[in-house]
Amino acid sequence: MLRKVGLILSLGMLGISGCVQSGPTSTPTVLEPRVLTVMTHDSFAVSEDVIRAFESENQIKVRFLKAGDTGTALNKAILSVDNPLADVFYGIDNTFLSRALDEGIFESYASPALAGIPDEFKLDPQNRALPVDYGDVCLNFDKGYFEEKGISPPQSLEDLVKPEYKSLLVVQNPATSSPGLAFLLATIGHFGEDGYLDYWSELVDNDVKVVNDWDSAYNSEFSGSAGRGSRPIVVSYDSSPAFEVIYAETPPETPPTAAVVGDETCFRQIELVGILKGTKNRDLAEKWIDFMLSTTFQEDMPMQMFVFPVNPNAGLDEVFTKHLSLPEKTAVVSPELIAQKREQWLKDWTETVLR
């Protein structure tokens, strides 16, 4: 019996050593194509043919490593800075950018593809992190509710503290949720550091509901989604209404929900890519970044991840242009200020809203 156990164990160990991965730093042989490893967050998606075309064009193999949510993936990249897990890291956003730059995980790369990209997206003058896409965290509302009640939907942040919108809003905890943090930043960008806490106390008086994660807010509490909750206003993305059309059993003519896109009601999340310091495949990493900024990839991205391209030449699918309204002016807070004040803001917000 015990001998059998020993046998199983040694087989197991053999299996382990047999499966040990050589990792991104392995030396290439003639027979196998070189491998480029791209580290990214859970929500990354891409069309298969787009990647296959890139692979055959450059005679390489692209390996993706999904490393948890954005914050977790970034922590992994920081802790493995001496021996990087991958060649490229995509998916860091402006709320985490300063942490990445301060820790020095990226190498600069002034991609020629940056030329066509508007300056508003270029957050790092040294080009250690290059913009790829953006999405806006906006209030979403259940159109049916407001039609039925004959009230007009909210148009500004100020509207939310009015009596007719009492007990209608559900938001996420900024300490645990990325859209939750983005919405807190929208209120800070709009009301300023001196005014946002007063606004939140008024929201509390108007019975705002706070849950910890996007899923609970959108799928359980929000009345306009599959969960049919009791609150008709929720914090989500400006692209969320498009999902409600595409991912419906019988696609409706118009989405059942819409985003509030008034000036300074939304916060823009810009996602960036960078070459990880210490990569052995710098040439491939550069090719990959150029590719991510090219129209091929930029046009594929919206339908895969429901984010918008930073490359102005990339055309958008009809479902976006027809069904979505996008904000013209978002509330702005700089990445440096976010890094500097994040802890204080979260503490003050928690004191004001949860105590």
Place this chain on the structure above:
Amino acid sequence: MKQSRHIFRTTALWIVPLAFLVLFYFYPMLRILSISLGRGEGGLIAPFAEALTSPAQRGIIWFTIWQAVLSTLLTLLFGLPGAYLLARYQFRGNGVVMALTGIPFVMPTLVVAAAFNALIGPRGWVNLALMEWLDLSQPPVEFINSLSAILLAHIFYNTTIVLRMVGDFWSHIDPRLSQASRVLGANNWQTLRQITLPLLMPAIASAALLIFIFDFTSFGVILVLGGPRFVTLEVEIYNQTISLFNLPLAASLSIIQLACTLAFTVFYTRLSIRLSRPLSLRPQRYTQKRLTSWRSRIMAGVILTLLVGLETVPLVALAARSFTTQDQGRSQASLSTQRLTLANYQELTINRRNSLFYVPPTQAIINSLAYASATVVLALSLGLPVAWTLARDRDSVLSRVMDPILMLPLGTSAVTLGLGFIVALNHPPVDLRASPVLVPLAHTLVAFPFVVRSLVPAIRSIRPRLRQAAAVLGAAESQVLLQVDLPLVGRAMLVAAVFAFTISLGEFGATALIARPDRPTIPIMIYRFISQPGALNYGQALALSTILMVTTSAGMLAIERFRIAEVGEF
């Protein structure tokens, strides 16, 4: 001479499991904790001082402890009558009840939250019915984001531990002991208190310890069902690590959480040594009776209704919703607008967006089952020798030191250990940071304490005289092992295997950090769908949850059939 051989054998049994723990647990943990604490500017003491003196952090530690104590007591209270029924009575559907009540153990928290929401959420059936009946405009039952949601969810998740660990032990205790007590004039209550409970104590204590550590390190339940007002150590460690990047404070909180786990386990170990005594275990067919009297039938009815009610009604509601769809454009939910559909299941098999990461549901089932089988083999082969020496040489120094330490992986913050893998297993020959092998290894770390705790009470209860008798009759040591010991612990090994299997099937936190995108498990796929807007995405998450339930119960029933040997007649 004999003594030295004995020590040699003990060491040999320990060496592989110890090597496993050192390489995949202690080394990664030490690395990440020292790196994290090294990043602090105020030295080693400052983060501990902050964790122990700031009112906010102290409040978190205190809440973590008392909610876990309360949850554990309630789970025992709820589970023990069921364990009694399943242990002492023979009735049709016994195995099915056992399998059904095991399903909650593997369900991802987000899905359980959806299930509770469908029942008692603001627009759940209970509230809708009450609003209509009492003519109210607001839902009367506030359940989600309350302490009762946390407690109920902990009971929901962990009752199966009581049923399996206590129930199984109970079903092999000789009923003649309590019959004798009654013949001698004791009433039922006295018999329970003075005979049955003391005999059961080792199993109850084992179950209580595991439940307690699970509740103590609760993450998803607190986050999703408890809401922003409740924070446990595990949640705070995640926030400090990911959101605030305060690694020194996160590390000190991790160490405090481990110290608490260790303290509770040492307390348990002391207690369990006093509690356990050799018993003559009997096969089930000698201990179980049929439900003949009216009284026993009514009792069985009440217990089963409560048990199956709490453990399966939310899941049935979930499965039902995966087969229904709601017509668009109505903001009020009601039963009349729902109709039956298979669309959610059909959609699972279509790669509509031509995504690189699309995985058909059958492949996810195969991935999950492959990881789970590897975990069962690994956890049993590591756990059996350890349980053996713990039970046999419990007075040796090695056993006394190792017993509590073995429980540590269960009390470890998933995010800390996940980052530990990144900083420790990063050099050849063990650069496993992106290897699929890491998944069953991580699952084994969680399953290992379950395997040990399921086996130790059974092994300890084997009467030494049985083994001596076999030896006197000329059996070699290996024969004693194969023909006396193995049949006696065979059942406990099945219990251990079921735990390892279900832990692996349901595990989400560690898997999400290490699974490769092209080899997702079912819980990972559920998470992918539920974190996107759109009714069909939500529906697909529910459909996959139903598939997970079916896979789990099929797997559990299959393991139950695969009996190594029934407790024999002695």
